[in-house]
Amino acid sequence: MGYKKIDLESKAYQNVKYLIVGILFGVIFVKSEVISWFRIQEMFRLQSFHMYGIIGSAVLVGMISVWLIKRLKIKTIDGEPIRISPKKFNKGQIYGGLIFGFGWAITGACPGPLFAQIGTGATVVTVTLLSAIAGTWFYGYLRERLPH
Amino acid sequence: MLEILKQPWPWYIAGPLIGLTVPTLLLLGNKSFGISSSLRHICAACVPAKIPFFQYNWRKEMWNLFFVAGILLGGIVGAGILGNPNAIVVSPALMEELVDYGITNYNNLIPEDIMNWQSLFTVKGFFLMAVGGFLVGFGTRYAGGCTSGHAIMGLSNRQWPSLVATICFMIGGFIMANLILPYILLL
Numbered sequence: 001m002g003y004k005k006i007d008l009e010s011k012a013y014q015n016v017k018y019l020i021v022g023i024l025f026g027v028i029f030v031k032s033e034v035i036s037w038f039r040i041q042e043m044f045r046l047q048s049f050h051m052y053g054i055i056g057s058a059v060l061v062g063m064i065s066v067w068l069i070k071r072l073k074i075k076t077i078d079g080e081p082i083r084i085s086p087k088k089f090n091k092g093q094i095y096g097g098l099i100f101g102f103g104w105a106i107t108g109a110c111p112g113p114l115f116a117q118i119g120t121g122a123t124v125v126t127v128t129l130l131s132a133i134a135g136t137w138f139y140g141y142l143r144e145r146l147p148h
Numbered sequence: 149m150l151e152i153l154k155q156p157w158p159w160y161i162a163g164p165l166i167g168l169t170v171p172t173l174l175l176l177g178n179k180s181f182g183i184s185s186s187l188r189h190i191c192a193a194c195v196p197a198k199i200p201f202f203q204y205n206w207r208k209e210m211w212n213l214f215f216v217a218g219i220l221l222g223g224i225v226g227a228g229i230l231g232n233p234n235a236i237v238v239s240p241a242l243m244e245e246l247v248d249y250g251i252t253n254y255n256n257l258i259p260e261d262i263m264n265w266q267s268l269f270t271v272k273g274f275f276l277m278a279v280g281g282f283l284v285g286f287g288t289r290y291a292g293g294c295t296s297g298h299a300i301m302g303l304s305n306r307q308w309p310s311l312v313a314t315i316c317f318m319i320g321g322f323i324m325a326n327l328i329l330p331y332i333l334l335l
Contacts, residue, residue, distance in 0.1 A: 015214040017176050022215040025169055026222015031153070031230060032162030035223070036257040038238045041246075044325030047239040053159030054166065055299060061167025062181075062304030069171060082174050087292065087302050089309035096290025097298075097313045101320015103283030105329055106276055108258065110295040111288060112183040114281070115216045119223020122258045124265050128281035135285025136187040140201035146290065 029116040037108025044105050090148040096139075103135075153230050156237070170304050179211055182297030184288035186216040249333035262333070272335040291316070 032054060033039045042048035068074065069082050076082060104110055107128050109117060114132060117125040139146075173179040189206040190213070196202040235254040246252070246259075253260045267273030288294040291313045293302065299317065302310020 015211050018211045018214040019218040021172055022218015023222040026219035027226040028162050028165050030223055030226025031157040033156050033257060037259050041325060042239050042242055044321045047241050050159050054163040057160060057163030058167035058300050059303045061164045062170035062300055065171035066304045069174060076175055076178050080178055082178055084180055084305050087307040087309040092290045092292060093309050093313040094316050096287045097316025098320040099283050100287025100291055101317045102324040103280050103287055104317060105321040105324035106280030107284055111187060112219055112296055115219040116223035117258055119220040120227035120257060124263055124268060127268060128277045131278045131281030132285030133187050133190050135282040136289045137191045137195060139286045139289040140191060140199045143201050
């Protein structure tokens with residue numbers, strides 16, 4: 001019994017760190033206006049460099065980090081070797097990618113910004129989020145019948 | 149200091165910080181950055197409906213739900229204590245175009261003129277929020293990831309399928325924003 005409780009507590013602790021990273025990430029999302037519908041419209045109309053600068057520099061920093069982690073064989077804070085599963089190609093990345101692109105331009109948000117937008121007080125975005133959950137569910141339901 | 153933080157942050161500050169999320173999650177517990185999976189975990193937890201795609205131990209992926217809960221809380225902080233007191237700055241070319249669609253309110257990061265509870269019950273609002281959201285959820289899962297999982301994490305790990313996905317996200321967005329959305333906004 002006692003052991004179980006300790007185990008649960010350590011699990012909660014394990015997840016609190018992701019909550020904290022999420023909070024910092026959400027703040028960056030809001031302050032950089034990545035979650036702005038207007039910024040997404042500017043991006044797709046080539047009216048501003050802002051979003052290209054953000055995505056480009058984020059990818060560059062991410063790439064250098066992953067390269068360093070692999071090169072220096074850096075381990076996690078718990079001493080585990082770092083593993084990143086490869087992405088396998090299927091046609092879903094094309095069809096799904098286009099469909100997501102449509103939704104991204106309409107809502108001005110990808111899944112992450114939906115959560116942050118709700119946090120900023122735009123309560124109506126809960127409808128967009130619930131619709132996104134419904135869309136995800138519908139994909140799961142149709143999956144066997146879709147081309148991949 | 150607080151005054152500076154309240155201003156919108158430039159891309160060269162925010163972009164690298166977003167990029168640093170990749171190594172942070174890897175170092176904290178071998179987690180690959182990705183957000184749209186959280187929507188799948190929510191389905192698996194709440195409405196699995198015996199669908200094989202939702203039959204897995206979502207509790208093992210609990211970290212992802214904590215992460216998105218954090219993003220929501222971050223939204224509260226970013227708009228509250230660190231909220232920008234000024235109207236948001238948008239490209240003049242876009243402002244000029246949006247006037248034609250009745251969008252003139254720049255108090256919020258989302259266009260309050262067209263995205264609000266009343267407009268949800270109009271054809272336009274239903275399209276912008278319900279249909280748009282559905283496409284986001286369906287498309288990201290079909291593609292196996294979103295901007296974070298493919299464009300940032302996948303490209304960081306130099307995965308070519310993620311490059312294909314990212315290019316398709318952009319093509320879809322360009323088509324929608326320039327060729328279709330203007331008609332939806334005129335509804």
